[in-house]
Each structure stands twice: as C-alpha cells, then as structure tokens.
Amino acid sequence: MTDEYAAGRxxxxxxxxxxxxxxxxxxxxxxxxxxxxxxxxxxxxGHGAVPVxxxxxxxxxxAFCVAAAQEGAELREAGVRGxxxxxxxxxxxxxxxxxxxELTQTVVDxxxxxxxxxxxxxxxxxxxxxTGMHRLGLPWDAVDEIESIFRLPNLQIAxxxxxLCADCSLSPQDREFTLTQGRRFWETVDELRRRGCSLPxxxxxxxxxxxNYPELGGGFARIGIALYGVLSTKADTASCAAPLRPVxxxxxxxxxxxxxxxxxxxxxxxxxxxxxxxxxxxxAVGYADGLPRSLSCGVGAVLLHGRKAPIVGRICMDQTIxxxxxxxxxxxxxxxxxxxxxxxxxxxxxxxxxxxGTITNEILSRLGARxxxxxx
Ligand SMILES: *Cc1c(COP(=O)(O)O)cnc(C)c1O
Numbered sequence: 001m002t003d004e005y006a007a008g009r010x011x012x013x014x015x016x017x018x019x020x021x022x023x024x025x026x027x028x029x030x031x032x033x034x035x036x037x038x039x040x041x042x043x044x045x046g047h048g049a050v051p052v053x054x055x056x057x058x059x060x061x062x063a064f065c066v067a068a069a070q071e072g073a074e075l076r077e078a079g080v081r082g083x084x085x086x087x088x089x090x091x092x093x094x095x096x097x098x099x100x101x102e103l104t105q106t107v108v109d110x111x112x113x114x115x116x117x118x119x120x121x122x123x124x125x126x127x128x129x130x131t132g133m134h135r136l137g138l139p140w141d142a143v144d145e146i147e148s149i150f151r152l153p154n155l156q157i158a159x160x161x162x163x164l165c166a167d168c169s170l171s172p173q174d175r176e177f178t179l180t181q182g183r184r185f186w187e188t189v190d191e192l193r194r195r196g197c198s199l200p201x202x203x204x205x206x207x208x209x210x211x212n213y214p215e216l217g218g219g220f221a222r223i224g225i226a227l228y229g230v231l232s233t234k235a236d237t238a239s240c241a242a243p244l245r246p247v248x249x250x251x252x253x254x255x256x257x258x259x260x261x262x263x264x265x266x267x268x269x270x271x272x273x274x275x276x277x278x279x280x281x282x283x284a285v286g287y288a289d290g291l292p293r294s295l296s297c298g299v300g301a302v303l304l305h306g307r308k309a310p311i312v313g314r315i316c317m318d319q320t321i322x323x324x325x326x327x328x329x330x331x332x333x334x335x336x337x338x339x340x341x342x343x344x345x346x347x348x349x350x351x352x353x354x355x356x357g358t359i360t361n362e363i364l365s366r367l368g369a370r371x372x373x374x375x376x
Contacts, residue, residue, distance in 0.1 A: 010252035010285035011372040013340070014047055016055060018245040022229050023059050025242050029210055031217045037203070039224030040075070041067035041087065042365035046290065047228060047248050048373030050078040055375065057081055065222050069094050072103040085126055087222075089136070095119045104158060108136040110145050117152035126159040126201075129188055131181040133165035140184040143191050150197045159201040159219070160189055168208040168232065178209075182216040207231065211242065225361050232359040234350035246348060248364065249340025250371070252285035254304070254332050257324065267313025267321050271297050278325045281309070283336050286318040290367035291338060292356035300355050302336045305329060306343020309336070 026036060038061060039045075044052040053064055053075050062082030066072045072084040085104045090097070092115055098105050104124040107113045116123050127146065130137030138146050140162070150157060162185045166174040182204065189202045201219035207226035209216065229246040231237045237244075260280055266272040272280075283302065287293040292300075293315045300311045302322050309322040309330075324330040339349050353360045 006372055006374055007251070007335075008253070008372070010250075010283075010289050010370070011374055012046065012048065012367060013249040013251065014051060014055075014373060014375045015245070015247050015249070016375050018229055018247045019052070019055055019227070020059055022227050022244050022247065023056070023061065025244060026210065026221070026223055026226060029214060029242060030221055031214045034203075034205075034218055034221055035063060036061055036227075037063040037065055037083070037085065037220035037222045038227050039065050039087075039206070039222055041065065041071060041224070043367075043369075045224060045228050045361065046364040046367030048375075049075060050080070051373055051375050053080045054078065063220060069097040069101075069103055069105070073097050073101045076101040076103075092119060095121065095123070098123050106136070106161075107138070107149065107155070109138060110142075110149065113149045113152060113155060117154040120154060122154050122156060124156045124158055126161055127157060127199075129160055129162045129185060131162045131184040131188075132177065133163055133181075135163070135165075137162065140188045143188060143195075146188070147192060147195055147197060150192075157197075157199065159203065160192070160199050161203045161218075161220075161222075164204060164206065164209045164213070164216075167206070167212055168236065170212060178213055179216075182213065186217075211240065225364075228364065230349055230360050230364075232353075232361055234348070234354050237348070237350050237360070246340075248349065248367075250285075250291075250338040250367065251340065252283045252289075252302075252320075252336050252338060254281045254330060254334040254336060255284045255319070256282040256332055257330055258282075268316065269314060271314050272312035272321070272323075274323075274325075276325070278323060279330070280312060280321050281324045281330050281334075281336070283320045283322060284318070285320055285336075285338065286316045288317045288368055289371055290363070291315055291320060292352065292358070292363070292366075294356045295352065300352065301347070302338050303340075303342035303345050303347055304334065304336050306345060308345060 040049045065085040067088040069090040128137035131140045203218035203220035205221040229244045296314045307327045312323045349360045
C-alpha cells in the first residue's frame with residue numbers, strides 16, 4: 001500500500017506488539033500438545049486476514065481456520081503457509097479451490113463426504129462432529145456412519161472436531177452441557193481410533209473453551225476473538241484473567257468543522273437540534289464502514305484530542321457528525337478515534353457492542369472493506 005492510500009479517510013490500525021503479546025498469553029494457556037489455530041475468518045474479525053495471518057506466520061503460527069474456501073484462497077495467494085481449515089460449507093462448484101490452494105475442508109455431513117469424494121479429486125478434510133449444537137456436523141453417536149466415511153476413496157481425513165456452544169457460561173447447567181459435549185466428542189474419537197480409523201488430530205476448544213475448559217484438551221485451539229484481545233462482551237472482557245490487549249483501533253479523519261446555532265437542525269431528518277451555540281465536526285466514516293447506525297443521536301461517541309465527542313444526528317453511510325463544542329481546537333484533517341485510545345481515554349469494541357446491543361465479534365467482523373488496514 002502506498003502512502004497516499006494510507007490513513008486517508010478512515011482506517012484500522014493493527015497493533016503488531018499487542019497481537020504478539022496475545023499469542024504469547026494464549027500459548028501459555030494451551031493444554032499439553034495443543035497448538036494455536038487462529039480463526040482468521042471474516043477478514044480476521046475485521047482486522048485484515050492477510051496482514052494478520054502473515055504476522056502470525058512470522059510468530060511461528062502454522063495453522064489457521066477460515067469460514068469459506070475463498071478466504072483460504074486469498075491467504076494462499078498472499079503467501080500464508082501452514083494448515084488452512086475451511087470451517088464452513090464449500091459448494092461443489094468451488095471444490096477445485098480446495099486442491100489448488102491446499103485447503104482442508106470440513107465434512108459437514110455424510111452426503112457431503114460422498115459428494116467430496118465423488119468429485120474425484122483428493123481432498124484433505126477434517127470431520128465435524130455435532131455433539132449438541134445442532135449446527136453443522138455428523139451426529140456424534142452415528143459412529144458406524146462416520147466410520148464408513150473412512151472407506152471413501154478420495155478423502156484424506158486428517159482430523160475431527162466439534163464446536164462448543166455454551167462454553168462462555170459457567171452456570172451449573174451450561175457447565176454440565178459443555179462437559180457432556182466434551183465427553184461425547186472424545187468418546188467418538190476414541191471409538192473411531194479403536195476401530196482402526198486414523199485421526200491424527202482432534203480439536204474442540206475456541207476462545208471461551210480455552211479460557212473456561214482447557215481440561216477438554218485437543219490438538220488445536222481454534223482461537224478467534226481472544227486473539228484480537230477482547231471477549232464477546234464488556235463484562236467478560238473485564239473479568240477475563242488472561243492479560244489480553246486489544247489489537248485493533250478504528251480511526252477517521254475530520255473532514256469539516258462548522259458552527260451551528262441554537263434551533264438549527266443537523267443531518268438526515270434534522271435529528272440534532274442544539275439548544276446552545278455549538279460546533280460540529282463531520283467525520284469521514286459511516287455505517288458502510290461498519291459503524292453501527294444504532295449509535296446515532298447520542299448513543300455513541302468518539303474520541304478527539306483526548307476528549308469524548310458524542311455522535312449527533314443520524315450516522316450516514318459514509319459520514320458521521322459529532323458534537324465538538326466542548327473539544328477545543330478541532331480542525332479538518334484531525335484524527336478521531338472510534339475504537340482505541342486518545343490521551344487518557346479509551347473506547348473499546350466492547351463499548352460499541354454494548355451501545356449497539358450486540359457482541360464484540362459482530363462489531364469487529366463487520367468493519368468494512370473500504371477501511372485501510374495498517375499494521376503499526
Ligand atoms: C469462529 C469459530 C471459532 C473461533 O471462535 P472464537 O469464539 O472467536 O474463538 C472456532 N470454531 C469454529 C467452528 C468457529 O466457527
């Protein structure tokens with residue numbers, strides 16, 4: 001990326017040191033013989049899949065998971081090395097991507113295994129076992145059916161995994177359920193191995209699983225949100241014992257500053273009508289960049305010159321208006337912080353998620369393609 005494209009309008013900054021720190025911290029939590037398999041799907045939760053995966057490669061990480069075959073192809077085109085597991089469905093029309101880019105495909109059910117094998121190309125796969133989530137996967141107790149997949153001619157079965165769906169909770173009921181999922185998974189894996197099926201690796205932990213149930217083990221931990229230094233909610237992030245550091249900042253330029261008199265309306269539907277002489281700044285970022293429109297009209301805020309400036313009026317597709325009456329010296333070209341630090345203040349993706357009524361994962365993963373990703 002040349003400088004004239006960097007940090008021009010609105011951009012994401014990736015803190016390389018924070019990413020390396022989180023890798024260290026998470027490695028320290030891994031159970032024995034378990035390796036990190038970062039989840040870099042959805043553009044690495046908005047952080048930029050290519051720069052993040054290349055940086056992780058440099059940190060010695062050599063396994064990744066993505067949601068879609070195209071995401072894996074993009075990583076390979078950029079030179080990312082190691083195992084790339086496609087967690088989601090790949091349509092038969094896209095099977096050639098799997099071999100061309102040496103991707104490992106998830107077997108989502110038994111007919112899918114047959115279709116993959118019938119395509120005639122040798123494909124590396126991991127079997128997904130459904131241990132209670134009822135999303136993708138072969139039912140954990142259909143062991144004969146799972147065993148029959150090992151007889152298909154064109155599948156190279158390198159592993160099996162399951163997904164825990166209540167592991168963020170430590171309530172007795174959810175604990176019981178999660179431990180049941182773990183028990184079902186290992187029972188099936190052990191039984192398949194007893195029957196002579198080769199399963200070099202088996203894995204079931206993601207971020208909350210690693211933090212709350214490391215004893216469930218496995219050869220990989222598929223870590224997404226925690227690697228990026230936050231958890232799904234502000235409360236979870238605050239109470240997390242692991243000293244993770246947020247990796248991402250979201251920043252935008254001030255495009256224009258103007259005075260608005262009492263009684264004058266600002267923005268679509270004139271939703272902001274100041275009662276005092278005011279100054280507003282227009283930021284070059286909008287909901288098309290992933291800033292939730294529900295933060296309009298005073299729900300959200302940004303940081304400017306180390307102070308908080310409330311979002312006023314409706315967030316537009318490409319622009320956002322903030323009240324800077326109490327922030328001296330704001331001029332066009334200044335940098336506003338939407339996620340990250342400014343002076344003593346910090347706004348986190350967790351804050352935005354709470355204000356927007358969602359989880360951090362959604363805020364981050366929806367950060368738009370138009371934002372530049374800059375590694376600092
Ligand atoms: C996204 C995903 C992960 C990563 O989850 P985090 O909670 O972000 O760590 C792991 N496994 C599967 C199957 C996923 O879809």
